[in-house]
Amino acid sequence: MTENPYIDVLLNALLTVLFIILSSFALASLARFIARWLGATKKKQENTFSGYLFAAPWIVGFLIFVLVPLGYSLYWSFTDYRVTENVPPNWIGLENYAELLSDSGFRASIVNTLYLTAIGLPLMIGVALFLAVLLNQKTRGEHIFRMAFHRPVILGFNTAVLLSWRLMLNTGTGIINQIIRAFSNSFPLFSYSNRVIIFIQELISAFFLGFSSGKYNLLNRVWEAGLPAANRVPMWVESPLWTKMSVVLLMVWGCGAMMLIFLTGLNNIPRELSDAADVDGANSWQHFWKISFPLLTPYVFYNLVVGLIACLQIFEPIYVLYRDNQPLVPSAISMVYYLWQTSFRKFQIGYGSAISWLILIIILVVTAIQFMIQKRWVKYDLY
DSSP, X not given: XXXXXXXXXXXXXXXXXXXXXXXXXXXXXXXXXXXXXXXXXXXXXXXHHHHHHHXXXXXXXXXXXXXXXXXXXXXXXXXXXXXXXXXXXXXXXXXXXXXXXXXXXXXXXXXXHHHIIIIIHHHHHHHHHXXXXXXXXXXXXXXXXXXXXXXXXXXXXXXXXXHHHHHHTOTTTOHXXXXXXXXXXXXXXXXXXXXXXXXXXXXXXXXXXXXXXXOOHHHHHHHHHOSOOTTOOOOTTTOTTTHHHHHHHHHHHTTHHHHHHHHHHHHTSOHHHXXXXXXXXXXXXXXXXXXXXXXXXXXXXXXXXHHHHHHHTOOHHHHHHHTTOGGGHHHHOOHHHHHHHHHHTSOBHHHHHHHHHHHHHHHHHHHHHHHHHGGGTOOXXXX
């Protein structure tokens, strides 16, 4: 390497390009040799060479950046490997996986992830379906609303957006609580509904916190306190009772991709079915429940599978909202956040690898169960 960093970057880029070219030609030549060995015609050999030549950059990248790390991760999950100790991995068999069964921190992360999935995913699907039905009414300015509702998907959970949300969720000065206070002062019914919602939400959160720790003192205190005062607002990022719900709020805010999937499904419903229902005197609810929803079940299933995988891997909102407030982290920590904490703060690579593979197994099992039971409620034959 030279002393000039710009030249180093240029040399690294050139070496990378050279490696891609050489590896692509090597892989394509190997594919052509195998085709020749199998007795393929000369034209078939040339077609094989051309196909693998253009596919080789992705194949090589998959091997280097996906398959090889997967192999190392699987091996490390059976070892005691701590990068800070500067010693090679020590094979310990299934001890990491056995330790996970008694790890209270990992058990708490599973309970928190279960909360985010059980509460957040139905809300995401419900809000996305509701917005899709509204946007399917062909009203004026619908394209503007589509763009607005899909904008969170484009922005994503990047740091700038999440920091903005942390400011908006501030209990005292955040705009969300300011709006809640304004509506509560103007509409007594809204104020009472807000108090009931706060009470129910804090009861549920206190139950999950007690379930993860084995102590239900907080649940008893919330129950004994009863309905909160009239001026109470959600303590989004200040209380362990609201940390998970603030993450759920962000999840619902980003349901624009699900909304577009549902909107596509609504647009694919044959018009003649609605016309026939109108002739039979069906109302709007019957239109939706008897015609639209059965035809939307494949789209619901897709959003359910993709959404569940995303919920089980949620990390960014928790990391940005609570990494600077360590007392609140245990109440919001997810499985992937616990994986990051173990691997990149404690540098326990072997134990972290075991966590990652256990998360993978959980996702595979849950997804397999969804595919097994889909025949009971997904209506493909209506198309």
